[in-house]
Amino acid sequence: MTADTDATDAGAAATDVTEPGATPTATDTTVTPATSAHPGPDAAAPAARSGRRRRVGGGLAVVPLLAFVALAFGIPALAMLDGAFTVKDPVTGASSYGVANVTASVQGAYLTALIGSVKLSAFSAAIGVVCGLLLAQAVVTSRSRVLREAVLTASGVLANFGGVPLAFAFVATLGNSGFLTRRLDLTDKGWSLYSFSGLTLAYLYFLIPLMVLTITPALEGLRTQWREAARNNGATNAQYWRHVALPVLAPSLLGGFVLLFGSAFAAYATAAAMVGSSIPLVTLQIADALAGNVLVGQENVALALSLDMVLVAGLVMAVYLPLQRRSARWLA
């Protein structure tokens, strides 16, 4: 995400634009005596004061947003954290802080689910990276602008909005009585959509477009000069890819992989609508535990599992953001 650097630039530019304009005309309306309470250098008084006045007003406009996030996001997040570490004594009903839930969440069926989720996510993310790279390269090198725009736009849509309808589209296509299943007698050949590979196939429907979106800027950043230079030095196409293009793309590819992993890891709707809970996945386990389907009183284990998920998602972001910044260097 290059937003950081861009934002700083834009901010700096905005300063240049505003200050001179603000000084002569806007002072009488924007400067109020109240601002003199802030200490500041006298020389730049009018400009600085009008700037400060606006900053105060600007700060106020941000307050509702921050307050809302604290309420609607902060409280549930803290409740999750609190619940994950709250242990209820089954006999006395007294609750105390402890790590029993967290320990339980990485054992037995829950551990299986975590591993299942990690496996499914890693597997589908790996395929997604390869397919997404191939598709993006095919689109970027194609001279057709229409194709490029169409694929990128469609990718933006597919990557973000799948969920339940996507699951049903796959059920209709490859489910037990799906179109292709009936036509090609896939059930006799051992195919089942409600399996690890079936889910992977469905996940790829939003993972590949996500990869295309992520990797396209990097592919566009590969300069023709590098390819020409490699070629002039006698490199074959394969050598160019191995020694020039892939090393340059490596941060973007890895960044894409973690992003896809995180996306697949967090996916719930597709899996829930498609397979119910026949496949051990951490999101399905959380839903089951919350609903009390398996055992009563597992809510806090669900919260501990959620905490595990947040840790994984946080780790994904922690890996992704630096990689993204690193790859952005080549795109300048």
Added chain:
Amino acid sequence: MARLTGRGFGKVRPGRGVVLLCAAVYFLLPLAASVIFTVDVPGQGVNFDVYEQILGAEGFVSSLLLSLELAAATIALVLLLMVPAMVALRLGARRLRPVVEIVCALPLVLPPIAFVAGIATVLKWGPEYFSTTPLFQTFVAVQNPDFPVVLVLAYTVMALPFVYRALDAGLRSIDVPTLVEAARNCGAGWAQALVRAVLPNLRGALLNASFLTLALVLGEFTVAQILKFRPFAVWIVGIGGSEAQMSVAVSVLSLFVTWLLLLAIAAAGGRTPSPTTTEK
């Protein structure tokens, strides 16, 4: 070109065709098969009955209306919160920009299922701790099944990353400080400057943000299902068990409608929705 490097470059062209063909098959086949699945009834031939039955299906209208109401409320709330804040960031509160950026990216770190686990816990506090206080009424009110405010709050949080990016892209292309200065110099108040000078220039971004939020709310399943409300997506899954064909038909319709809307915005705005992850 191809001659210089020999076979290396020669391979690219057929390779590209194969890749594009595979992609087209993979991405279009499920859609085409879904349509066929809904109109081709085994033993009855091709008919469109199922699409006619949708409107009369039990729960369809009420769940769709609920989703649309939720979407309208979410869009209003998220824009009301985000637009003044984002404009303020461009004007004076630049130092708060990283704070807002991080705050709006936070929902990406909390998967929807983990988020709703937290919400469910908070909602349980109502009867457990607050049953004797006036606050209890609030807990009851936000969970009113006719219009669950709690879903609006959750969806607003989930929409923040999308809306942030859409608005940020829009604001980047206009010079907000100059616009506001100009409006102020013409005697406009702050509210007037915002509504009559800045917002019209943000029309594309606002539209983009609104439709992304709409698509998010219409397709949202996780939060609503865990909290036991019954908007559109939950209804589709609910009927999936008994009437597979209808659930597929509704899915196909909702996919196409959502995509058409989004493609229309993308075409109008000339930019693709940003690669963010939401519910899958």
